[in-house]
Amino acid sequence: MTFLEKIIDKKKQEVAERKLQAAGKHTRKNPIYSLHQNVQAADHISIIAEIKRASPSKGAIQMDVDILKQAKQYEQSGAAAISVLTDESFFHGSLDDLKAVSEAVSVPVLCKDFMIDEIQIDDAKNAGASIILLILAALPLERFQRLYNYATEQGLEVLCEVHNADELKDALTVNPKIIGINNRNLKTFEVDLQTTAELVQQIDKGELTIISESGMRTKEDAELARDAGANTILVGETLMRSNQVEADMQALQVPLSSTKGAS
């Protein structure tokens, strides 16, 4: 069984238990913000900065992080959105984290979880998310399409995450505005930044938000993503371990017009 399969099995149990509880009260306090608009307006690579205490591939990253302090630093450093891991069992996050962050900042917040059911989308919206994640590797095509439509009907943006050409082809069936290319294979945890370059070629970019996700550490990595054709990067571990978040984010926000070939 791959890790992704283990996570999805557990998620199915959690969703079944969740459905036995009463519907969540509508306690959302913040408006919905648009990542896509932020990205289109920027003249540099946009950053989705992630709050991630731990992960199955890395174990503990920063368990005792002050998430509000971290989120505000991300916002002040120009984050186009903030990603909050909400999975409890494998990533030590929660919807309470997402709610706290959403109420503390004025940028869109991405609910980073393994979505398999509409009820998770309702809960994410209720907690303050502006964007949800749908992972093609974790969903049959028809389920992906339904969840995509459901989330957009709720006014949320959807990050459609792919890792190979087949998943990309499936994602494109919904005409997504936001495509994330995960450089980390969620089945093997291997990271290869070339994944972005290989898959971007197969997208008619137009006005899409194209995110290179995972394994971003340096300015050179951001330049590689940009030169491949991405306009956004999603950065977790590097920023969680950084003791100079603002400087690191500055360095990663490389200008969008590549200077390649200029004399």
Ligand SMILES: O=P(O)(O)OC[C@@H](O)[C@@H](O)c1c[nH]c2ccccc12
């Ligand atoms: O910490 P990194 O290598 O910067 O990666 C961030 C992000 O891409 C990663 O957390 C991620 C990408 N897709 C996911 C799906 C589920 C959980 C986590 C993820």
